[in-house]
Amino acid sequence: MSVHTKVYLPDAFLSAMDAIMPASLSRDDFVAACQRPLRRAIRVNTLKISVADFAEQMAQKGWQLETIPWCDTGFWLQRPDEDLPLGNEPEHLLGLFYVQEASSMLPPQALWHCLSEAPAKVLDVAAAPGSKTTQLAALMNNQGLLVANEYSGSRVKVLHANLQRLGVSNCALCHFDGKVFGPALPDTFDAILLDAPCGGEGTIRKDPDALKDWAQSHIDAISEVQQGLIESAFQALKVGGVLVYSTCTLNTQENQGVLAFLAARFGEAVERVSLEGLFDGAEQALTEQGELHIWPQIYDSEGFFVAAVRKLAKVDVPEPSFRLGKFPYTPAKGKDTQAFIQYLKDQFGFDAKLLNLWQRDGDFWHFPEEANDLIGRVRLDRIGIKVAEPAGKEWKLHQDFVLAFGSQCRPLELDSAQAADYLTGKDLAVDGLAAGGERVLSYQGHPIGTAKALKNKLKNRFPRELVKDKLAF
Numbered sequence: 125m126s127v128h129t130k131v132y133l134p135d136a137f138l139s140a141m142d143a144i145m146p147a148s149l150s151r152d153d154f155v156a157a158c159q160r161p162l163r164r165a166i167r168v169n170t171l172k173i174s175v176a177d178f179a180e181q182m183a184q185k186g187w188q189l190e191t192i193p194w195c196d197t198g199f200w201l202q203r204p205d206e207d208l209p210l211g212n213e214p215e216h217l218l219g220l221f222y223v224q225e226a227s228s229m230l231p232p233q234a235l236w237h238c239l240s241e242a243p244a245k246v247l248d249v250a251a252a253p254g255s256k257t258t259q260l261a262a263l264m265n266n267q268g269l270l271v272a273n274e275y276s277g278s279r280v281k282v283l284h285a286n287l288q289r290l291g292v293s294n295c296a297l298c299h300f301d302g303k304v305f306g307p308a309l310p311d312t313f314d315a316i317l318l319d320a321p322c323g324g325e326g327t328i329r330k331d332p333d334a335l336k337d338w339a340q341s342h343i344d345a346i347s348e349v350q351q352g353l354i355e356s357a358f359q360a361l362k363v364g365g366v367l368v369y370s371t372c373t374l375n376t377q378e379n380q381g382v383l384a385f386l387a388a389r390f391g392e393a394v395e396r397v398s399l400e401g402l403f404d405g406a407e408q409a410l411t412e413q414g415e416l417h418i419w420p421q422i423y424d425s426e427g428f429f430v431a432a433v434r435k436l437a438k439v440d441v442p443e444p445s446f447r448l449g450k451f452p453y454t455p456a457k458g459k460d461t462q463a464f465i466q467y468l469k470d471q472f473g474f475d476a477k478l479l480n481l482w483q484r485d486g487d488f489w490h491f492p493e494e495a496n497d498l499i500g501r502v503r504l505d506r507i508g509i510k511v512a513e514p515a516g517k518e519w520k521l522h523q524d525f526v527l528a529f530g531s532q533c534r535p536l537e538l539d540s541a542q543a544a545d546y547l548t549g550k551d552l553a554v555d556g557l558a559a560g561g562e563r564v565l566s567y568q569g570h571p572i573g574t575a576k577a578l579k580n581k582l583k584n585r586f587p588r589e590l591v592k593d594k595l596a597f
């Protein structure tokens with residue numbers, strides 16, 4: 125069995141863990157688990173392919189998938205060429221799967237487990253890079269509204285890229301300190317995930333240096349941030365709604381302590397929801413309060429913490445302290461909208477009834493219907509997906525739209541040599557092609573982008589920022 129030789133586990137950290145580790149677990153097993161590299165795990169993106177079809181397709185490449193007990197779309201993976209980065213696999217590029225650590229699949233599953241019906245509005249307070257946002261979108265089957273917030277500007281870009289790749293169309297992106305949601309949108313969401321920024325003690329198996337700067341003063345500072353975020357998230361929850369709080373850290377101050385803060389702050393409005401029945405074996409990580417405190421040796425995973433609460437009554441909320449600018453979008457109507465709808469039908473056979481069209485500077489967007497209620501209450505940077513922009517007398521489809529709806533646009537299927545050329549930015553020589561405007565292209569039956577059909581040639585319109593240097597097919 126391979127071990128990380130250079131895992132750094134400071135003495136003060138180990139002593140702190142000794143003080144809180146349940147009697148049924150041992151320090152030796154904990155240290156041994158921290159020194160073992162993680163098992164590779166992936167989650168199948170059911171927005172694009174069923175688990176059965178994915179398993180059958182990947183079995184032909186020799187992939188062996190072992191089901192993760194708490195997530196029916198999650199698998200531990202073994203494959204013949206372990207050295208090839210998973211991100212270079214064509215099926216990754218097509219958005220058929222997401223590389224996600226097994227325990228990180230727990231919080232969205234816990235949220236769904238606690239809901240009695242499909243939620244109309246969901247908030248992901250700290251969303252980037254989007255492993256749980258994309259999991260939530262798949263659980264919602266792209267229906268309803270999923271607000272994904274991320275404080276860090278550079279991480280918002282990665283979040284958007286992942287949503288695009290996986291074909292998510294029901295998301296609104298924003299970029300705030302998560303503390304704004306209580307004042308801005310009180311009593312709004314049916315379900316909220318707060319996967320909080322944290323000290324990351326559970327990530328040592330992925331990053332042997334994760335604890336290089338470990339210090340009690342950092343835990344004090346980050347737990348204060350977490351308290352502010354959970355207070356605000358709880359205020360933004362509807363009465364009857366469910367909030368899941370999670371971290372990838374192990375100390376109790378950032379975990380049980382933050383839940384205790386919430387209970388003390390809002391008293392009887394907070395109902396603890398036990399995660400005991402979440403999956404067979406959950407009892408091994410269950411705390412007295414019904415949270416899951418996942419030590420890495422229990423399920424041979426990253427360390428994690430997951431807790432759920434239900435809101436039983438309204439709570440006090442401060443007035444919002446920000447002002448909103450003018451909303452730059454308008455509902456799409458009028459002659460150019462009719463012309464665009466007709467263009468979608470004639471050029472792609474696409475029925476625009478599937479879309480809720482809005483316009484901005486001549487560009488068309490599709491908004492999730494439930495976003496309407498939020499307009500004017502909070503600044504949403506990117507709502508739904510961009511559909512197209514004007515290009516002369518026609519329009520040019522946007523990659524967001526192509527990856528979410530392209531399979532309904534009479535795509536032209538490429539073989540693997542053509543797909544490799546296309547994704548590396550080359551035009552494609554194609555005999556017998558009728559020249560005639562834009563075409564959606566697919567590979568393995570999944571949309572990958574567009575090209576302009578000229579005589580005997582497809583002119584590449586794959587977005588430049590996505591062009592690859594080399595590919596694994």
Ligand code: SAM
Binds near residue numbers: 257275276302319
């Ligand atoms: N949920 C993400 C996923 O599964 O891919 C991982 C989220 S990570 C644990 C925490 C995120 O919170 C980081 O991306 C960090 O930039 C962001 N963050 C930090 N402070 C924040 C704040 N005050 N409000 C909102 N997000 C914040």
